[in-house]
Amino acid sequence: MRKSLLGLAVATTLLSAVAHAEMANYAIDPSHTFVSFEIGHFGTSTNRGRFDKKEGTVQFDRTGKSGKVDVSVDAASINTGFASFEKHLRSPDLFDAEKYPTIKFASDKFVFDGDKVTEVQGNLTLLGKTLPVTLKANQFNCYQSPQSKREVCGGDFDATIDRTAFGMDYGIKWGFPKNVRMIVQIEAVKQ
Template identity: 65%
Template sequence: MKTAAFFIAALSLCGLAQAEPATYTIEPTHTFVTYEISHFGTSTNRGRFDKKEGTVQLDKAAKTGKVEISFDIASVNTGVPGMNKHLQGDDFFSSDKFPTAKFVGDKFSFNGDKVSEVQGQLTLKDKTAPVTLKATNFNCYQSPMLKREVCGGDFEAVIDRTQWGIDYGLAYGFPKNVKLIIQVEAIKQ
């Protein structure tokens, strides 16, 4: 009888010790979706999308997760109003027809306790293609201001913009490859 009680107690403790996925909400003032593209091999054009939102589910014990980040295409910001307008138009993003882009990642890889990469799908201009974001930094910490856990990092990938029908400037010598950078911090709910 004592043996059975011991096994039941041990199984109960094992169940309590297993972590469940935690849900985190993207914190927009510490989250940025940016891009970089070479400009005739002399400098780098950069831009970001100012409006973004999303969630992250993370199970550190099982080393699994899911992330969904969407960004408002019309919020593209290069610091140059005329360039923003051009990017919003049909030569690039067609923001009036396709107002939102979204990355959904559901395969997380870990290096120890830290996320090292997220594989998923990027939907842009109503086209979806696989993208793997590599972590250049990842950490979780207890926020002294929020009194909650915050997890996040810097993730990047080089994507071929023509997969989403963005081919403006190729004939002029602009490259098809664009560096996509997602800097994210998310607050545990």
Template identity: 65%
Template structure:
């Protein structure tokens, strides 16, 4: 009898552990937007997006832990103006010929109760990595009615970086801002 109770308890514990395992999600590029904003001489704000991005998320809701990797194709930079896009891709700025991708990698999710507060990791741009904290403005998981009720998790995240920390110095001597606001709206589908 004691052996049977032990076996039932062990099976129950294993079932609970299996349910608490992190789930893997693939970033949905049609519902994910990566943009940046930079002040233009105090007069306007330049807003630019990256059209191609990919990545994965591992998320353990019960354990409040996760990992994320997002890769941006820097050749897909899109300001809406071809000449500006060409300059952004040049060696003056993103040098896409030598550094065609940028990457954000994190293994630290910070919660305030059940609410995701921030994701901390490393942003690599122009082969230079810097610590970055993405503030979560929104975050939710839901059964997608468009994907046969598969779980989708997503949120709006933002941070501000000093672009000169990555060696993007163009125009600083003329008064262009060093500060760049990064905005990442991401949705990922459970695999």
């Protein structure tokens, strides 16, 4: 009798853990999500830009230590503060926004250290080419929003990519660097 009660208790605990280990769905909050880049300019300064239109979803299971993310960025929404620079960035020389209107990052692998997300490993699609990219988490947290009364999770992430691997070769022969730093600040609201 004691063995069966112990077995029942273990089974109930395991079933309870499985039931609680479910992915929660989150929608990206565009007012707290920014996708930007930095690239050196002839070794003197850093050119920066951001994309104003982005959308996506996150699935997150803190207990099961897993997650998924799917973020799309409108390439034509690039913003640097200078119209002529933005026009060139949208051109076929660089982002070719007319031919490739969407930049996408998708992942189904979150890496944890304890309870904290440290990396999101996924695939970046840029100029029609998809390659693996790992976003490193500089900080990550979830909190109960006093405004929405819902859980919000997010953090600051970055990665350095070789733009030439995606076919973005403009300026290389003049000495522009091939490495670009991507910075992704994201907050997503539980649905």
